[in-house]
Amino acid sequence: MNEHALRAAARPAASGGKLTFAGDAGFHAEIKRRVLEYFQRTGLSERDSPRMYVKTAALLLWCGASYALLVFAATTWWQGALLSFSLALAMAGIGFGIQHDANHGAYSSHRAVNRLMGLTLDLLGGSSYLWRFKHNVLHHTYTNVVSADDDINLSPLGRLSPAQPRYRLHRLQQFYLWALYGFLVLKWHWVYDFKNVARGRIARNRFPRPRGWSLVELIGGKVLFAGWVFVIPALFHPWWIVLLYYAATAFVLGLVLTVVFQLAHCVEEAEFPEPLPGTDRLPAAWAVHEVQTTVDFARASQWLTWYVGGLNFQIEHHLFPRISHVHYPRIAVIVQAVCAQFGVRYAAHESVVGALSSHWRWLRRMGRPAARGSTDESAAWPSRLGDTLRPV
Numbered sequence: 001m002n003e004h005a006l007r008a009a010a011r012p013a014a015s016g017g018k019l020t021f022a023g024d025a026g027f028h029a030e031i032k033r034r035v036l037e038y039f040q041r042t043g044l045s046e047r048d049s050p051r052m053y054v055k056t057a058a059l060l061l062w063c064g065a066s067y068a069l070l071v072f073a074a075t076t077w078w079q080g081a082l083l084s085f086s087l088a089l090a091m092a093g094i095g096f097g098i099q100h101d102a103n104h105g106a107y108s109s110h111r112a113v114n115r116l117m118g119l120t121l122d123l124l125g126g127s128s129y130l131w132r133f134k135h136n137v138l139h140h141t142y143t144n145v146v147s148a149d150d151d152i153n154l155s156p157l158g159r160l161s162p163a164q165p166r167y168r169l170h171r172l173q174q175f176y177l178w179a180l181y182g183f184l185v186l187k188w189h190w191v192y193d194f195k196n197v198a199r200g201r202i203a204r205n206r207f208p209r210p211r212g213w214s215l216v217e218l219i220g221g222k223v224l225f226a227g228w229v230f231v232i233p234a235l236f237h238p239w240w241i242v243l244l245y246y247a248a249t250a251f252v253l254g255l256v257l258t259v260v261f262q263l264a265h266c267v268e269e270a271e272f273p274e275p276l277p278g279t280d281r282l283p284a285a286w287a288v289h290e291v292q293t294t295v296d297f298a299r300a301s302q303w304l305t306w307y308v309g310g311l312n313f314q315i316e317h318h319l320f321p322r323i324s325h326v327h328y329p330r331i332a333v334i335v336q337a338v339c340a341q342f343g344v345r346y347a348a349h350e351s352v353v354g355a356l357s358s359h360w361r362w363l364r365r366m367g368r369p370a371a372r373g374s375t376d377e378s379a380a381w382p383s384r385l386g387d388t389l390r391p392v
């Protein structure tokens with residue numbers, strides 16, 4: 001099933017109806033016009049960048065070499081630890097830099113190439129079918145809206161939005177959630193995908209269960225994954241060593257994937273809009289909503305931009321998910337200029353450390369009760385925009 005059909009089948013709802021956005025005063029049209037003009041002027045292609053093919057080869061080679069050395073060559077625990085760390089980073093790199101573009105249709109203009117590259121996610125133990133619904137539809141359309149965006153749902157252990165219930169244990173969430181991030185991939189590999197398919201829902205949102213070839217891909221991917229992660233290594237090593245290294249690799253992978261996501265959406269500067277009281281209508285237009293709920297970080301770091309597949313430019317990614325991430329740094333200049341023109345706040349942390357600190361402060365804030373007399377928790381805390389953001 002393609003993304004359009006998935007989108008049509010989606011029923012994210014606050015009170016039963018489909019969520020809608022406010023009208024747009026020309027902001028989205030102007031950004032699209034300026035970005036299109038950029039591609040026409042430069043003659044660049046939005047997809048099929050040669051840089052992406054080189055990057056794909058490099059990441060797959062990195063992953064394959066780390067795995068082969070870990071399983072067939074490592075003889076000491078510290079060699080194993082280093083190689084398992086390297087394998088986790090390479091797998092995260094494939095997640096950021098290959099499957100993400102491909103499953104958005106941003107890797108190539110050829111559908112078959114996108115499908116093939118998108119299958120790297122299945123090879124890594126995920127499901128590209130479920131991802132296209134959970135990520136492309138729910139997360140990208142209703143970013144940071146509690147009833148629809150399952151990516152911000154860590155309940156009951158974590159509270160990421162003011163609209164989620166607060167429990168006493170959340171007072172310490174800025175300390176313990178990091179460990180939970182590490183376990184998310186384990187859950188994703190062996191619980192989440194199966195549970196969602198069995199229920200036909202992701203959180204409260206229905207989606208069409210995979211059938212035919214999509215089902216073959218999903219099950220085939222899990223079987224292949226189990227084969228290279230457990231069966232082959234177990235032919236050469238005791239089973240408990242295999243399990244130990246799998247758990248360690250999955251933990252680092254989960255931590256890296258989740259933290260990169262959190263730095264874009266769960267920081268002090270990101271907003272968490274909810275439908276206006278008694279309605280299914282969100283307060284801002286869609287494109288404005290995406291800019292308000294997303295924050296860029298470390299935009300000057302070329303190596304980080306390469307490694308995280310441009311996800312440090314998530315504002316640009318959310319506005320143009322079908323354009324290859326290699327173009328985001330240039331598109332960011334246009335997006336920032338149009339935001340200034342329309343009075344839409346554009347936020348970007350200068351460094352990873354700045355973004356990490358902001359995420360930590362946001363977790364701490366969400367874990368504490370609202371100040372007395374305040375119904376809006378965010379109003380109880382001063383904004384740190386001035387301290388942490390690059391002037392725009």
Ligand SMILES: [Zn+2]
Pocket residue numbers: 100104135140317321
């Ligand atoms: Zn995306």
